[in-house]
Amino acid sequence: MTNAGTPRVALERFLDRWLPQIVVSPLFAASLVFVYAFIAWTIYISFTKSGVMPNYTLVGLAQYERVWSTPRWYVALQNLFVFTGLFIAGCMIIGVLLAILLDQRIRLEGAIRTIYLYPMALSFIVTGTAWKWILNPTLGIEKLVQGWGFRDFSFDWLVDPQMAIYTVVIAGVWQSSGYVMALFLAGLRSVDDEIIRAAAIDGAGPVRTYATIILPMIRPVFLSSIIILAHLAIKSFDLVVALTGGGPGYATDMPATFMYAFAFQRSELGTAAASAVMMLMTVMAIMVPYLYSEIRGSAK
Amino acid sequence: MSQAQSGIVRRQGPRQIALRILLFAVLGLFCLYYLIPLAVMISTSLKSLDEIRTGSLISLPHEISLDAWSKAWSSACVGVRCTGLEPYMWNSFLMVVPAVLISTFLGAINGYALTKWRFPGANVIFALMLFGAFIPFQIVLLPMARTLGYFGLAGSVYGLVFVHTVYGLAFTTLFFRNFFVSVSDGIVQAAKIDGAGFFPIFFKLMLPMALPTIVVSVIWQFTQIWNDFLFGIAFTVGDSNPVTVALNNIVATSTGVKEYNVDMAAAIIAGLPTLLVYVLAGSYFVRGLSAGAVKG
Numbered sequence: 001m002t003n004a005g006t007p008r009v010a011l012e013r014f015l016d017r018w019l020p021q022i023v024v025s026p027l028f029a030a031s032l033v034f035v036y037a038f039i040a041w042t043i044y045i046s047f048t049k050s051g052v053m054p055n056y057t058l059v060g061l062a063q064y065e066r067v068w069s070t071p072r073w074y075v076a077l078q079n080l081f082v083f084t085g086l087f088i089a090g091c092m093i094i095g096v097l098l099a100i101l102l103d104q105r106i107r108l109e110g111a112i113r114t115i116y117l118y119p120m121a122l123s124f125i126v127t128g129t130a131w132k133w134i135l136n137p138t139l140g141i142e143k144l145v146q147g148w149g150f151r152d153f154s155f156d157w158l159v160d161p162q163m164a165i166y167t168v169v170i171a172g173v174w175q176s177s178g179y180v181m182a183l184f185l186a187g188l189r190s191v192d193d194e195i196i197r198a199a200a201i202d203g204a205g206p207v208r209t210y211a212t213i214i215l216p217m218i219r220p221v222f223l224s225s226i227i228i229l230a231h232l233a234i235k236s237f238d239l240v241v242a243l244t245g246g247g248p249g250y251a252t253d254m255p256a257t258f259m260y261a262f263a264f265q266r267s268e269l270g271t272a273a274a275s276a277v278m279m280l281m282t283v284m285a286i287m288v289p290y291l292y293s294e295i296r297g298s299a300k
Numbered sequence: 301m302s303q304a305q306s307g308i309v310r311r312q313g314p315r316q317i318a319l320r321i322l323l324f325a326v327l328g329l330f331c332l333y334y335l336i337p338l339a340v341m342i343s344t345s346l347k348s349l350d351e352i353r354t355g356s357l358i359s360l361p362h363e364i365s366l367d368a369w370s371k372a373w374s375s376a377c378v379g380v381r382c383t384g385l386e387p388y389m390w391n392s393f394l395m396v397v398p399a400v401l402i403s404t405f406l407g408a409i410n411g412y413a414l415t416k417w418r419f420p421g422a423n424v425i426f427a428l429m430l431f432g433a434f435i436p437f438q439i440v441l442l443p444m445a446r447t448l449g450y451f452g453l454a455g456s457v458y459g460l461v462f463v464h465t466v467y468g469l470a471f472t473t474l475f476f477r478n479f480f481v482s483v484s485d486g487i488v489q490a491a492k493i494d495g496a497g498f499f500p501i502f503f504k505l506m507l508p509m510a511l512p513t514i515v516v517s518v519i520w521q522f523t524q525i526w527n528d529f530l531f532g533i534a535f536t537v538g539d540s541n542p543v544t545v546a547l548n549n550i551v552a553t554s555t556g557v558k559e560y561n562v563d564m565a566a567a568i569i570a571g572l573p574t575l576l577v578y579v580l581a582g583s584y585f586v587r588g589l590s591a592g593a594v595k596g
Contacts, residue, residue, distance in 0.1 A: 015497070015498075016497060016498070019417075019497070019498040019499075020413040020417035020419055020498060021413075021419055023409055023410070023413050023498070024410060024413045024414060024422075024425060027406060027410050027429070027469060027473075028425050028428070028429060030466055030469070031428065031429045031432050031469070031470065032428075034432075034440065034444070034466045034467070035431065035432040035435065035440070035470075036428075037443075038439070038440040038443040038444065039435070039439050039440065041442075041443045042439050042440070042442055042443060045442065054446070094330075098327075098330060101323055101326060101327055102327070104323060106323065106324070106327070112327055112331060114579070114582055115331050115334050115335060116330065116331075116334055117578075117582070117585075117586065118334065118338075118575065118578055118579075119334060120578075120585075120589065121523060121571075121574045121575055121577070121578035121585065122527070122571045122574065122575065123526070123527035123529065123544050123570065123571060123574070124527070124529065125527075125529050125544045125547055125548050125567075125570070126544075126547070126567045126568075126570055126571040129547065129548075129551050129563055129564075129566075129567040130337050130338075130340070130341050130564070130567055131337065132551065133340070133341075133344065133560050133563060133564060134337060134340055134357065136560075139352065139353070139357070139560070140357055141357060143356060143357065144356045144357040144358060147356045174333075174334070174337065178334070179589060182586055182589060183589075231434070234436060235436050235437075235438075237529070237530055238529040238530065238544070241529070241533075241548060242529075242548055242551070245552065255438075256436070256438055256530075259438045259441075260438070260441075260530075260533075260534070263441060263442055263534075264534060269442060272442065273442060275438075276436070276438040276439045276441070276442070277439065279436045279438050279439065280435060280436055280438075280439045283434065283435065283436050284434075287434045291430075291434070
């Protein structure tokens with residue numbers, strides 16, 4: 001070995017040993033900064049008196065008290081509960097039903113599945129725009145049904161502060177129920193055919209076979225579907241903006257639109273940060289136990 | 301496998317045939333449920349405003365007119381600028397192509413390094429990075445807006461490329477890590493013994509094997525980033541808006557007569573790229589969705 005070669009060999013050895021870490025570390029650093037440091041910054045700001053500009057003077061829980069004394073926040077929370085509950089229920093009922101029906105080895109299954117799932121490829125803004133037109137109080141469904149002879153039919157949920165949140169549910173279920181169908185269909189296909197055959201030999205009818213044998217076997221799919229839907233619901237922002245704009249007034253506000261309004265329209269950074277922290281806490285309360293059990297389950 | 305042997309409804313009798321007809325009727329009804337909104341959009345976009353006012357939601361256009369489409373593409377008003385969707389479609393493409401390619405590439409190399417060159421702490425690093433996929437993005441909006449402003453990227457398409465790359469990384473890493481975990485370590489060991497290093501093994505051996513995962517990741521990222529609205533509306537202004545924000549502005553423009561046909565044409569145009577990808581590569585999209593089951 002020549003002397004000139006030694007530093008090169010040493011460099012190669014060094015790279016061999018450390019290259020994976022060298023490649024991963026900038027990406028990991030990006031995650032530390034843009035996820036963890038940013039979260040820390042937002043949490044810190046939520047304890048300060050920041051208004052239009054960040055102000056680093058700590059004021060304790062004042063911003064949280066402010067959020068919790070804003071009537072609009074209560075509307076947002078109430079909408080979140082109503083929307084999340086009905087959205088999950090609607091998607092689960094339709095999704096599970098369609099998955100079971102599609103599981104009957106029918107012809108055209110591929111084409112039908114494609115039709116059920118295509119709304120998932122669309123932006124919530126596109127979905128919202130479409131349903132805003134369909135649910136339009138003068139020219140939409142109302143006029144259609146009146147044209148069928150039901151002169152007194154009225155359907156103005158979109159502009160009715162009491163009912164507008166349900167239009168968001170209607171559009172949301174239309175978009176996301178196919179997703180649940182796909183998850184459950186995959187789950188049903190993973191059930192051993194032998195078990196189904198054995199049940200049939202025992203004389204169990206199709207309804208009983210599904211209700212007492214197959215569906216209980218894929219219980220984890222129920223859990224993950226509900227978690228995914230809850231996660232989607234808490235983050236829902238686009239659909240509300242496109243369909244109702246949070247209105248009439250702020251009747252269809254959700255925590256996500258509340259946070260956006262305070263951050264970018266009213267420029268009350270501290271209040272916006274406090275509401276964002278509460279959204280994070282809610283998501284974490286759902287996701288952390290779920291992920292923990294998932295990771296533990298797959299490690300076995 | 302023949303029809304008679306599988307599924308739950310197996311024996312053939314009048315009752316079974318009736319059940320089968322019922323089954324198809326229900327499936328068909330749900331096809332209508334999902335397709336009618338799309339049909340209404342298309343049909344409305346082809347009508348004139350007069351016909352929209354006189355006709356009904358589901359009536360077909362008497363005279364097909366493409367005026368709404370050309371207006372949506374080139375002259376509809378997005379806020380105060382009456383340029384149609386065209387420039388915003390380009391913004392979205394300029395945003396989505398680099399963001400998809402960079403986040404997929406970085407996710408691939410990250411997943412490879414974390415699984416095939418397992419070093420102490422690799423799993424912890426993965427778990428910490430994965431966390432980024434679950435946060436509600438509202439928690440990073442404020443600091444990111446300030447950071448983009450600081451680097452002069454606020455209100456630009458480049459800023460969005462950066463944001464989507466950073467927050468897409470957790471997810472692309474998840475895709476590739478799950479794939480590379482299933483690849484036998486023996487292949488990499490043999491290549492190492494042959495003297496191949498970190499990058500040659502990645503480019504010549506691992507990437508070609510990961511082709512299906514690359515497709516899943518590209519399609520997933522394309523759909524997510526194209527459809528994004530939150531980052532678009534929070535971090536861009538006016539003429540650098542992506543198409544989802546522009547569409548929302550067209551629809552929300554409240555001056556003058558409400559042109560539902562233009563709204564519908566604009567919505568279809570904005571949804572067409574992801575819809576096409578879905579029709580062409582649906583099975584990869586579904587794989588992304590089920591991998592995304594962990595994320596949602």
